[in-house]
Amino acid sequence: MCGLLSAQKVLSGEVAARTFFVRPPEPVPQLLVSSPAESIYIGKTKLLKVPFFWNPAKLINPHLCIVGITGSGKSYFVKAFTTRARLVFNANILILDWAGEYVEWVRLAGGKVISFGENGINLLDPGQATPEIRMRQVISALEMLTDLASFPSQRSLTEEAIEKAYLQRGLSLNKAGQQKKPPTLAEVHAILKKDAKRSQAASEAARRVNSLLLSSGKSFSHSTIGIDSILSGLVCIDLHSLPTESLRSLAGLTILQFIKDRMRSEQFQAEGRPRLFVVVDEAWKIASDERSDVISIVREGRKYGFGLIIASQNPTDIHKSIFSNAGTTFIFRLTLASEREYLRSSLSYSDYYEEASHSMGVGQALVHIEPAAAIPCPRNFIIDKVDGEPLLEVCYICGGGMNLEMEKEFLVRKLHNFGLTERQVAHLLGRFERGSFTLDAPTFILELEKFGHSRAAIIMLLRDLGAHEKDLLRLFSSAFQKGKAKISVELSTEKEKEKSRRQKNKP
Ligand SMILES: Nc1ncnc2c1ncn2[C@@H]1O[C@H](COP(=O)(O)OP(=O)(O)O)[C@@H](O)[C@H]1O
Ligand SMILES: [Mg+2]
Structure with missing residues (x-):
């Protein structure tokens, strides 16, 4: 038996490199x-x-x-x-x-x-909470999203004004589920405004609430x-x-x-x-x-x-x-x-x-x-890849006289055939999705140019996606004024090429 097995010195790194010794790093x-x-x-x-x-x-x-x-x-x-x-x-x-x-x-x-x-949503609507809890939530949200926390006196004046507004409407601060109509930010603003003459902090706090009211319209006043x-x-x-x-x-x-x-x-x-x-x-x-x-x-x-x-x-x-x-x-x-x-x-x-x-x-x-x-x-x-079930989605390329409509899957196929990488296609589709599946034509062209494609090639792609000659002419003459001369040359060269191709193909 002796000599059949022999011990060998192996560095631990070498052992680790032999992956057949190790279970692949995945959960059971x-x-x-x-x-x-x-x-x-x-x-x-x-x-x-x-x-x-x-x-x-x-x-x-x-x-x-x-x-x-x-x-x-x-x-x-x-x-x-x-x-x-x-x-x-x-x-x-x-x-x-x-x-x-x-x-x-x-x-x-x-x-x-x-x-x-x-x-x-009325910011001061207590919902299922008590007015006091709601008041604290509003203040904490304002502290998080504005610099209110750096102005403690404004913070406490705003708190007091919100409490006063609830009381003026006949709501108890510590009771949940009250049926009375809650106050609005406009009422808080009016309370702070009253004190503004006497106190600089109240005037600042009133200004803060007012700017929130002005910028948000009615969206934080009515539920x-x-x-x-x-x-x-x-x-x-x-x-x-x-x-x-x-x-x-x-x-x-x-x-x-x-x-x-x-x-x-x-x-x-x-x-x-x-x-x-x-x-x-x-x-x-x-x-x-x-x-x-x-x-x-x-x-x-x-x-x-x-x-x-x-x-x-x-x-x-x-x-x-x-x-x-x-x-x-x-x-x-x-x-x-x-x-x-x-x-x-x-x-x-x-x-x-x-x-x-x-x-x-x-x-x-x-x-x-x-x-x-x-x-x-x-x-x-x-x-490896999230397995999705995309709904049938329609993408639009609009603007500059163009109005193209196509199924997303069709667009993806055309973009791949055009030579875009998977990542580039995803980037472009992301742009479509952020605009409710609509991308304006000049942006579409500029994005493709950023990926290194020539205008002539992009024009071919647009034709392939269903664009008519008159749409292309209108688009390139209105949307890209600076490059107008160059583009019309490209368009006419493309037209010439197509013409000669057709002539060649004639019997
Ligand atoms: N798992 C996937 N399979 C097929 N296509 C995908 C997948 N994930 C993303 N995409 C494509 O890539 C595009 C961008 O993805 P998206 O989810 O909007 O990115 P993000 O939200 O990270 O910005 C989508 O339009 C979608 O078509
Ligand atoms: Mg996203």
Whole structure:
């Protein structure tokens, strides 16, 4: 027997390089695979091609964080996920849409779109909470979104004025569910204005409230958005027509506060499956501030059967405690090392994933899951491609005399044939989606030029997409005055070429 086995000195690095010794870094199948009746299918894992079914019963909570650069596939994922969540869990979906990019899709999917601006919420409406709690929520939102916290005397004067406004309307500060009509910001402004002559701080506070009133129109003075109606079915609250990022955030925060109070007052029961998903896409400040209700909603977790889906192109817009408390994180392509570092400090993942995340394609994501039970296995894996079911969508190229209409799939095919990479197509489609599937023709052309395509080639593409000669002439002569001469030359050369081609082909 002696001599058949011989010991060999091998460096540990060499052993590690022999991957057949090591289980591939993916969670065990019992964590990834579930019955389609109780879970949402996402896509296959990259290494072992195991289908990943998102099952909230196997995770610490039903919250999801999604990050990735523009065009990496965040909204596509949200659409596929929420479509299936409606089917599998019969869940209600509320989308707080900062950029108006879900509007068209929600309409196509048979949901309801509510435009914030035309409709609104009275900021001082206590909803299910007491006036005092509502007052504190309003002040905390203003502190988060404006510099009110740096002016303590203005802050306390505003607080006092809100309290006074409630009392003037006959509401008790500590009672919930009162039927009396709540005051509005205009009444708070009038109270502060009265004191403005005596105090500089009151005058400043009045100015602050007034500018909020002026910039928001009636959207924060009258409650026309009923909380019950937005928590049932598929609903998109389109915030994009509010004039500033702060006002959009104020609206988003207010809606989340109403939902949180409603959940608590009615003791939402999870019954093992999520009842409501709220999507907050490109949420800027409201997810990054420690005081934000987003954080308390995530912490309260699953007991209410309430799942929060937070998406952002910049991970630093999402507070670290959200990442470390969310049951699932999807990391689509991120280009900045600093952003990846920020994530890595909350969700530990290996150099292998750091390496892989550099070359993620559209729809590909590194996924981190926090299992409900302590199962000793990796918690990270890569999804090869989020498997979506895009609805039949129509894209429009308009403006400059052009009005082209085509199915999205047709456009994608033509763009691929034209020579655009997958990433370039995704970028361009993202532009369409942000404009409710409409892109103006000059922007379409400029985007293609940025990818290095000549005008002559773009003209051919537009023809291929159905543009007529007269449309092209009108477009290039009106929209691109500076390059007019050059373009008409290109157009006429193209025409000449076509003519000679036709002549050549004649028998
Ligand atoms: N998993 C996917 N499969 C197929 N196409 C995708 C996928 N993810 C994204 N896309 C395409 O890329 C485009 C941009 O994706 P989108 O979700 O809008 O990006 P983001 O929200 O990250 O900016 C979409 O129009 C969609 O057609
Ligand atoms: Mg998006």
